[in-house]
Amino acid sequence: MTVRPLRDRRYVVETDGGTYVVTLDAGTCTCPDHAIRGSRCKHLRRVAMEVTAGSVPAPDQRVGVCAVCGAETFVPFDASGAQLCDRHAFEPGAVVRDRETGKRLVVVAVTTERADTYRTEEGRAIADYPTNADYGAHEPVVEAVYAESIRPGRSVADCDRYGFPASRLSRVL
Ligand SMILES: [Zn+2]
Ligand SMILES: [Zn+2]
Numbered sequence: 116m117t118v119r120p121l122r123d124r125r126y127v128v129e130t131d132g133g134t135y136v137v138t139l140d141a142g143t144c145t146c147p148d149h150a151i152r153g154s155r156c157k158h159l160r161r162v163a164m165e166v167t168a169g170s171v172p173a174p175d176q177r178v179g180v181c182a183v184c185g186a187e188t189f190v191p192f193d194a195s196g197a198q199l200c201d202r203h204a205f206e207p208g209a210v211v212r213d214r215e216t217g218k219r220l221v222v223v224a225v226t227t228e229r230a231d232t233y234r235t236e237e238g239r240a241i242a243d244y245p246t247n248a249d250y251g252a253h254e255p256v257v258e259a260v261y262a263e264s265i266r267p268g269r270s271v272a273d274c275d276r277y278g279f280p281a282s283r284l285s286r287v288l
Contacts, residue, residue: 128161146158169189174192177194182251196228197253213279218261220262221259222284223258230242230250231252251282257281259276261277
C-alpha cells in the first residue's frame, strides 16, 4: 500500500486491489469496504498511521522545500514564500551567531520573504549587501537583534532589528 498526498488535502492510496481516495478530516474513503460498512477501512487507518509517522504531510500541511538545504519539509498548507526545514528554521527567542562577525543575536522572527526582495530601511535588498554574498538570495530573511543591545529595562522590541539570510545565522547550543 502506498500513500500519496493530493494537492487538496486528500490522499491517494494505491493497493493491489485498487486505488482509493481518502479524506482524513471527514473520515471517508472511496473503497467498497468503506461504502458498504461505513467503517474505518484499512486505507483510512494506513493514512492516519503515515501522518503520525511523519512520512506524509497532515491534512493541514503540504510538502515544501527548504531554501537552505533543498530538503523536502512539511509546511502549513497555505504557506507561501521561502520555507525552512526543521534543521534550518529558528524559533523566536533563539540565540544565534552571525557567521560573518561572530556576534550573538536573538531571533525575533523568521519571515517567508526572500533575501533578494526583503528591503532594509535604506531601501536596499538584504541580498545586495556584500556581507551577504555567500548566502542564498532565495533564502528567507530572519529578523534578529544584537544580544549586546538587550539591556536591563529594555525589551527586545525596543532594540534595532536586522535582517539576515537564514543560513548566515547559526544556532548557539
Ligand atoms: Zn478504504
Ligand atoms: Zn534545510
